Amino acid sequence: MFRAGIVGCGNIARIHAQALKNAGCAAIQAFADAKEEKAKEYCSLYGTEHTRAYHSLEEMLKEEELDTVHICTPHYLHVPMARKALEKGVHVFMEKPPAISKEEFFLLEQAKEKSGKEVGICFQNRYNDAVEKIRETLNSGKLGNVKGARAFVTWNRGAEYYTGSSWRGAWGTEGGGILINQAIHTLDLLVYLLGKPESAEGSFHNHHLKHIIEVEDTMEAYIKFPKGCACFYATGAYADDAPVLLDILCESGAVRMEGERLKIIKSGGSSQSYDFEKKSGIPGKKYWGNSHQACIQDFYDSILEGRIFRNRLESVKDTFLLAMDLYSQAKQNK
Ligand SMILES: NC(=O)c1ccc[n+]([C@@H]2O[C@H](COP(=O)([O-])OP(=O)(O)OC[C@H]3O[C@@H](n4cnc5c(N)ncnc54)[C@H](O)[C@@H]3O)[C@@H](O)[C@H]2O)c1
Numbered sequence: 001m002f003r004a005g006i007v008g009c010g011n012i013a014r015i016h017a018q019a020l021k022n023a024g025c026a027a028i029q030a031f032a033d034a035k036e037e038k039a040k041e042y043c044s045l046y047g048t049e050h051t052r053a054y055h056s057l058e059e060m061l062k063e064e065e066l067d068t069v070h071i072c073t074p075h076y077l078h079v080p081m082a083r084k085a086l087e088k089g090v091h092v093f094m095e096k097p098p099a100i101s102k103e104e105f106f107l108l109e110q111a112k113e114k115s116g117k118e119v120g121i122c123f124q125n126r127y128n129d130a131v132e133k134i135r136e137t138l139n140s141g142k143l144g145n146v147k148g149a150r151a152f153v154t155w156n157r158g159a160e161y162y163t164g165s166s167w168r169g170a171w172g173t174e175g176g177g178i179l180i181n182q183a184i185h186t187l188d189l190l191v192y193l194l195g196k197p198e199s200a201e202g203s204f205h206n207h208h209l210k211h212i213i214e215v216e217d218t219m220e221a222y223i224k225f226p227k228g229c230a231c232f233y234a235t236g237a238y239a240d241d242a243p244v245l246l247d248i249l250c251e252s253g254a255v256r257m258e259g260e261r262l263k264i265i266k267s268g269g270s271s272q273s274y275d276f277e278k279k280s281g282i283p284g285k286k287y288w289g290n291s292h293q294a295c296i297q298d299f300y301d302s303i304l305e306g307r308i309f310r311n312r313l314e315s316v317k318d319t320f321l322l323a324m325d326l327y328s329q330a331k332q333n334k
Pocket of ligand 1 (some may be wrong): 008009010011013032033034035038045055056057072073074077095096097122123124128150181302
């Protein structure tokens with residue numbers, strides 16, 4: 001049984017705690033939060049009488065013998081916290097994004113290398129049924145080579161989403177806006193499905209939250225992959241959280257994913273539709289998807305079985321460097 005600790009007891013930590021309880025492979029030994037009452041609340045909600053609450057990661061690492069730490073804190077704390085856990089010889093499973101700058105990402109790589117421990121990143125959408133089906137279809141060659149793709153993330157993130165948070169909306173603490181926080185999942189799917197990008201151009205805007213946030217609410221990009229180009233658009237200025245749309249056009253057909261719905265279309269006109277609706281009983285917001293559980297379970301199983309984890313740090317590097325390149329392109333375009 002792994003001995004797990006969770007740092008940052010906010011929205012997403014609930015999903016990690018529930019996933020660990022369901023998985024049964026790890027006992028949650030401790031929760032830590034800068035607001036200690038939150039750590040105590042999570043102990044009573046998700047722990048046992050042995051689960052302890054701490055007011056900092058440092059204190060938790062000092063007092064507990066842990067095998068894994070889940071990092072569920074604001075973006076600017078991900079790398080400093082991951083490095084501290086790795087220095088203590090503890091595996092790290094961290095929320096996205098893996099870092100907020102390239103320099104930070106390289107520091108994390110070094111710390112992981114030195115520790116010999118695993119670093120897993122929560123790009124849980126790679127485990128979505130629709131995404132697994134797309135990957136299988138593309139790899140089967142039935143649709144021929146990829147010609148191009150387009151992806152749209154049109155969500156609603158209003159002023160209160162930012163004003164109610166101490167860290168969202170600022171470059172120093174969030175590291176960006178819609179791209180690094182919400183649409184990075186979809187950017188990651190493009191890279192996961194189409195491979196290493198060759199080049200990219202992007203621009204960003206703040207359309208609806210001027211004077212409220214300093215980061216972008218909208219990002220568009222044109223990304224060249226070896227087999228075709230992708231047109232990418234993400235905004236938090238839409239009126240609703242619409243299902244993410246992803247189209248991949250191939251020589252002999254196409255795939256269209258809209259949220260959890262998938263259509264595979266063959267050139268002759270025949271098509272097959274799938275509906276992988278959010279399974280009941282899985283907590284969390286609909287747009288977080290179904291797959292935290294599968295991703296977290298696979299992290300633990302891969303360590304136990306000594307195999308490579310799908311979402312290991314190296315596997316998200318292309319996505320992360322692409323996001324950073326888009327930000328520097330966008331800043332230049334300004
Ligand atoms: N994978 C997903 O689909 C998904 C969904 C939501 C959030 N997230 C990610 O999860 C992370 C947290 O997001 P959230 O919405 O839960 O944020 P949140 O603001 O609700 O929670 C963050 C928690 O961290 C605590 N914290 C802040 N500084 C701390 C410190 N120095 N030490 C200990 N605790 C500290 C806060 O008190 C708070 O309880 C972010 O990286 C976010 O991008 C991922």
